[in-house]
Amino acid sequence: MKKWQVLGTTVIGASLLLGACGNGGNGGGDSKESDAKGEVKGDGSSTVGPIVEVLNEKFNKKYPNITVSSATSGTGGGFEKFIAGETDFSNASRPIKPEEKKKLDDKNVKFSDFKIAQDGVTIAVNKDNDFVKELTIDDLKKIYSGQAKTWKDVNPKYPAKEIKAFSPDQSHGTYDFFSEEVMDKGDIKAEKNADTNVIVQSVKNNKEGIGYFGYNFYEQNKDKLKEVKIKGKDGKAIEPTKKTIQDSSYALSRPLYIYTNDKKLKDNKAFGTFMKFVLEDKGKSAEKAGYVALPKKDYDDQLKKLKDLTK
Template sequence: MKKWQLFGTTVVGASLLLGACGGGNSGSGEEGGEVKGDGSSTVGPIIEKLNEKFAKDNSDVTVSNGTSGTGGGFEKFIAGNTDFSNASRPIKDEEKKKLDDKGIKYDEFKIAQDGVTIAVNKENDFVDELTKEQLKDIYSGEAKTWEDVNSEWPDKEIKAFSPDQSHGTYDFFSEEIMDKGDIKAEKNADTNVIVQSVEKNNEGIGYFGYNFYTQNKDKLKEVKIKDEDDNLTEPTKKTIQDGSYALSRPLYIYTNEKKLKDNKGFQDFMKFIIEDKGKSAESAGFVALPDKDYKDQESKLNDIIGKDSDKKEE
C-alpha cells in the first residue's frame, strides 16, 4: 500500500514520502529500507512519478524526496543527510571538492533530457525568436525596453523573470547565456510563480524547464532560439532528445556510492529508475534519453553494486 506524507511549509521546501511496496534491504540486512533524496525542483516531478510506480511493488522501501533546488540538494548531499541528489546541471568543482574533503564518493546518472524554454506573455505579438545575445541583453539589464532589443519592437519596459540562485536552471542559464555573469531579473524560488508572472505581465519574459511550458502552453507563448550557427531552434521532444535545441540539457541523479552499495532498497530504486527508460520523465513533461544512454547507465550501476570500485564517476 502506498503512503503519502508531505513535509515542509512551502511547495519548494516540501518532501514527498512514499512507502514503496516490495522488498529492499537496508545496510543492516533487515528487510525494508529508507532512501532519502533532495535537490532540483525540475527533476522533482520525475522522481514523484517514479515513486508512484515503484510503490506498487515495493512496500517495505520508503523513499523520500525534497525539492530545495539543485544547490540546496547538493548541500544536504555533502552534509551526508541524503542518499541521492537530483540536479538540473552538472555538479560544480567546488561541490566536488567538498565531497572529496569529506571522503564521500559519488556517481552521476543521467535520467532524462530537458530543454530550458523561453516564454513571453500570450498577448506578445512581436517576439517570435531571440538570439542568445539578445537574451543576454535582456537578462543583464542592458536592454530595458523591447525597443532596446530590436528597433522595430515597441518602446515598452521589459519585465524579466528568473529562477533564483538555488536552482540549477539559474546556473545553466547563467553559463549558457550570460557567460557566467549575474542575472538581473525578478527572481523566485518557485517556478510556478515565474510562469504566473509571465502570464500576468504583457511585457513579461521568463525561462524554465520544458515541462513547465508544456503544462502551461495555453497561457504562454514559446520563443524560438538561434544557436551559435544562426540556426533557429525550438524545444520539441525530438530536438531536446538529440540536443539540437539550443538550450537542451541532461537531468541528473547523483548517488552516494557507499550508501548505494550498503542499501538494497536504494539499489532496487536506482535499478527501477533506469529500467523505466524515461517513461516517467515523459509523463512528467520531459524527454527520455536515447535507449543507448539507459543501457550505459545500467552498466554503470551494475559495476558499482556488483563489485567494489574505488573509482569515482563524474
C-alpha cells in the same frame, strides 16, 4: 497504498514518501524481493522532482516495503544535504560544481552521476506578445543583464515597452545553467523567485513579461504562455520539442541527473533496487512528467555502471 508526507514546499508543493521493495543493490530477481525493507532519502532539483514523483508512484506499487522520500530544496540545496550526509541521492538540473565536489572529496565521499532524462530550458513571453517570435542568445543576454531596458533595445522593430524579466533564484540549477550558457557566468538581473509556478504566473500577468524554466512547466502552461524559438550558433531558430531536446538541436537543451553516494548505494540494498528501477524505466516516467527520455542505449550503459557499483 501510497504513503504521503510533506517534506518541502517548492514547485511540486509536496514530496512523496512511497514504499518499494527489492533485494540486493542490483535489484536481484529473488522471489523474496517483495519482502525486503529499507529506506532511501533524496532531495534536490524541483525540475527533476516531478520525474521522481512519477517513478515513486510506480515503485510503490511494485515494492511496498521500502520507503523512498524525495524533497525539493533546489539543486544547490539538495547538494548541501548530500554533502552533509543527510541524503542517499541528490536530484540535479546541472552538473555538480567544482566547489561541491571538493567538499565531498574532503570528506572522502565517492559519488556517481546518472543521467535520467533530457530537458530544454524554455523561454516564454506573455500570450498577448505578438512581436517576439525568436531570440538569439545575445538577445537573452541583453535582456537578463539589464542592458536592454525596453523591447526596442532588443530589436528596433519591437515596441519601446519596458521589459519585465523573471528568473528562478540562485537555489535552482536552472538559474546556474542559464547563467553559464547564456550569461557567461555573469549576474542575472531580473525579478527572482524560488517557486517556478510564480515565475509562470508573473509572465502570464505581465504583457511585457519574459521568463525561463524547465520544458515541463511550459507544457503544463502553454495555454497561458507563448514559447520563443532560440537561434543557435548555426543561425537556425529552433523551438523546444521532444525531438529537438533529445537530439540537442535546441540551443538550451540539458541533461537531468540523479547523483548517488557510492558507499550508501553499495551498502543499502533498497537504494540499489530503487536506482535499478529508475534506469530500467528508460525514461517513461520522464516522458509522463513532461520531459524527454534519453536514447535507450544511454539507460543500458548506465545499468552496467550501476551493476559495477553495487557488486
